Amino acid sequence: MPHLAVNDIHANYGALAVLHGIGFEVDRGEVVSLVGPSGSGKSTVLRALVGLTLVTGGSVEVDGTRIDYAAPRAVKAARDRMAIVFQQYNLFQNMNVLRNVTLAPTKVKGRKRAEVEAEAMELLKLVGMEHKAQAYPDELSGGQQQRVAIARALALKPEILLLDEVTSALDPELVNEVLDAIRRLAGEGMTMLLVSHEMSFVREVSSKVVFMDAGRVVEAGPPDAIFDAPSSERARDFFGKVLR
Amino acid sequence: MDYNFQFNVVWRNFDALLEGAWLTLQLGVFAFTCGCLIGLVGAACLSFAPRPVRWLVHAFVIFITNTPALIQIYFLYFGLPEFGIRWSNEACVLIGLTLNAGAYLTMILRAGFLSVRQTEMEAGETMGMSLPQRIRYIVVPHIAKSIYPALANFFIVILVMGTSVGAVIGVDELTGQAINLSTVNYRWLEYFTIVALMYVVLTFIASIGLALLGRWAFRVKARIF
Ligand SMILES: Nc1ncnc2c1ncn2[C@@H]1O[C@H](COP(=O)(O)OP(=O)(O)O)[C@@H](O)[C@H]1O
């Protein structure tokens, strides 16, 4: 049974239909990547999974259990298991780094502050941000904020991590650090759904790549097959541009 | 100028003025604090509550902000007894001022709710934070930081203009005390000169207190002057 199954989901922003039936599966401990041109709906898929954008058709299953996005309790349960890291980090501007990471574990999960803080420092170390624990987001670069956002998501101990273009704001030498962190997480059995434009990164870490365009899955498969021998015209065209 | 200032009279009764100033400060702080709570609930309702509740809040705000505070307090003090509700003059001022502040603060705080980054609210939501938690941990610090000067100004308005309305129904706050005392010996000019200075000192202390509070609690880099 796949850890996460997305079956033919539809979503729209007001009158604008954005997802026209997206489907794929992610096995436990697997890293799956969504790639495709800007505006193809990749972020919307991740948002739909965590209940920020309403799923208007199709279904999402975690461990075989269908998530009823109309039921607040089910959405809460889904958010307990999935954590999202946003493209724009979305850190809490009025809290320092440490508090950003510890807020939800202490206030939502009701865990002890001292214990959560110790864990948070470990996570910040993992992303190389422990020296900025007392800094505020507006004192950090985009890459630094993104690393804090990853630590913040991990502090919730999710089973499935959703990452939306997390490396696009990172300095080149830091991409490897994050990549290592993600590899380590995968080794620990973390299931990950990744949106990225960094094709070499995607090829290296993913076991499956889903190519999307205009709210549809055009093709999906192992990275080598998708990148080196795409079967669709659309994918050939896209990879021809991004892979040089 | 022929007038012969005799401040001795004032100094002899200075304790009474100090008591008045203390009461003024208490009234101002209480009305502002409770007004902030009402305003917070009101503003939260305007952003998140269903339509009928939003209408009620709007009606409350429109009713209060479009009638003079004096009339509202007169109504509480002289009007309510007709319905069998009798409150002391101090209670009437306290309740009147609090409701008044609550209505204005609903609109002031609404600006804060509207300007909070939606992305932060979404992040909080996906992390499992309930709406009250998001308001408490995301909106409130944002409001405190972004509209702190407006809040501090409004506190001064209540402290100086709001509380002095109490004098007309015989509350012995600073203005009330000045009226009481000067009626006895007709040293109006002396009393009101000193009382004016006392209001200035009171606002000065309040401003410094607010600036320090802002800096300490909300990282507001407010200038005192
Ligand atoms: N909040 C929104 N309101 C309206 N349209 C949106 C919103 N967010 C995204 N869209 C539209 O939805 C489509 C898919 O966007 P998105 O999921 O962000 O794509 P991607 O992440 O692949 O770049 C785009 O056409 C975009 O303009």
Ligand SMILES: [Mg+2]
């Ligand atoms: Mg996107």
